[in-house]
Amino acid sequence: MNTTISTSEWQIMRVIWTLGEATSNQIIRILCAETDWQPSTVKTLITRLIKKGIISHNGAARDRIYTATITEKVAMVDTLSTTLHEMCAMCVGDALVNALADTPLSQTDISHLQALLAKKSKTAPPTIACNCIPKGWEACHDDREKK
Amino acid sequence: MNTTISTSEWQIMRVIWTLGEATSNQIIRILCAETDWQPSTVKTLITRLIKKGIISHNGAARDRIYTATITEKVAMVDTLSTTLHEMCAMCVGDALVNALADTPLSQTDISHLQALLAKKSKTAPPTIACNCIPKGWEACHDDREKK
DNA sequence: TTTTTAAGTTTACAGTTGTAAACTATAGAT
DNA sequence: ATCTATAGTTTACAACTGTAAACTTAAAAA
Structure with a gap:
């Protein structure tokens, strides 16, 4: 399971971590308002995060609820440590x-x-x-x- | 000029920054000893860093001397700040x-x-x-x- | 019931990155 | 003068990213 979160994916994660859990609709509304992304972009990123195992969802076929599989803190500390050790x-x-x-x-x-x-x-x-x-x-x- | 330094490129930069200036031969010898990279890999990374404008060289056709165009400190602070602002x-x-x-x-x-x-x-x-x-x-x- | 909306899936496509082999040409060795 | 090692250039190729349109299908609205 690739645990690397890209810059764009990070935006999705921040929304999910902050809300605790979120529907794609919520994520799309928030991020399309804050960035110049199209809804499709958000959908793609959600799909990639699922594939990477960084988020998961309740099995619903529609209006799924997405949640993170790792805590924000772990992700942040991990990213920071990696960056610091690269230097x-x-x-x-x-x-x-x-x-x-x-x-x-x-x-x-x-x-x-x-x-x-x-x-x-x-x-x-x-x-x-x-x-x-x-x-x-x-x-x-x-x-x-x-x- | 794209100022993004990738993880692999960062390795090249550290050698150049530390030595102040370096030939490809030095970089290759050091990094091939420390990593499992082939000489070609180092050559490619040097070429990319040149293209990005992050390093430059004295015009020699052979045995060029490469130097960084930005200081290590600037690159580090920049990378760290970017990472922190992403969170x-x-x-x-x-x-x-x-x-x-x-x-x-x-x-x-x-x-x-x-x-x-x-x-x-x-x-x-x-x-x-x-x-x-x-x-x-x-x-x-x-x-x-x-x- | 028919239409519309929107959630999720597929497909797209160029740029970046990791990794490296192959090729070219030249400076130094013999 | 010829050969050889090697510095630099080209080409390669898959995975990852950024960004998004198109398609499918089911739920909600009319």
């Missing part, structure tokens, strides 16, 4: 500072993040090594120099 | 706490993040509203109930 570990902290500067956070969010950081700082290393190229391969720099 | 604003904070729990951060990273959070907390609202469905559309819930 240079040494640079992630700095990038986060810059990305979060522009991200709305509530007082509660901030408190929770502060608590996490306080805890992490107890065991955090002074520096994180770059993990973009394996150690020893710095020798690659010499390749050109020897010419 | 429910109300849930982002919570997802971050969970994603960061598993992300290595240095003491310095943590200090910088703490400074940012301290600053943000001065003006942060008590809560962030869900922005998954437009206000007023909660009426969608009623659709099914009226049947």
